[in-house]
Amino acid sequence: MGKFLDAVTKGLKSMSEGPRGDRYSVAGQPATCAHCHGDLFIEGRAQLNTAGMTFLNLDWANRSAATLACTECGRIEWFLSDPERIE
Ligand SMILES: [Zn+2]
Numbered sequence: 697m698g699k700f701l702d703a704v705t706k707g708l709k710s711m712s713e714g715p716r717g718d719r720y721s722v723a724g725q726p727a728t729c730a731h732c733h734g735d736l737f738i739e740g741r742a743q744l745n746t747a748g749m750t751f752l753n754l755d756w757a758n759r760s761a762a763t764l765a766c767t768e769c770g771r772i773e774w775f776l777s778d779p780e781r782i783e
Contacts, residue, residue, distance in 0.1 A: 717767035720779035727764055727779060734768035739779060 717736030720727045728735050740763040764773045 715767070717765075719782040720764055721782055722764075722775050722779045723777055726782065727773065729766040729769060729771050730773065731771040732766060732769040734766050736767045737764035737773070737779075738767060739764055739781070742774070 715738060717738050719735050720737055720739065726735060727737060729737075742761050742763050744761055762775045762777070762779050764775065764779055765771070766773070
């Protein structure tokens with residue numbers, strides 16, 4: 697587990713040295729990081745695994761979620777609706 701966390705931390709560090717990220721809005725609200733209040737993110741997509749989601753009654757969520765990774769602290773915010781990039 698420690699090695700896994702090291703790898704994640706290293707990955708996020710190298711990410712924050714790369715692109716600075718973009719600003720996004722979700723459902724008309726600008727996305728901000730719940731941890732550091734940063735507003736620069738890198739967008740990603742994650743498949744939601746069906747077993748857990750069925751249990752949570754989230755079948756309607758189309759089994760795919762958008763993720764916004766904060767480039768400041770590395771927190772990942774999950775959204776079931778698509779974030780819009782703010783130019
Ligand atoms: Zn953050």
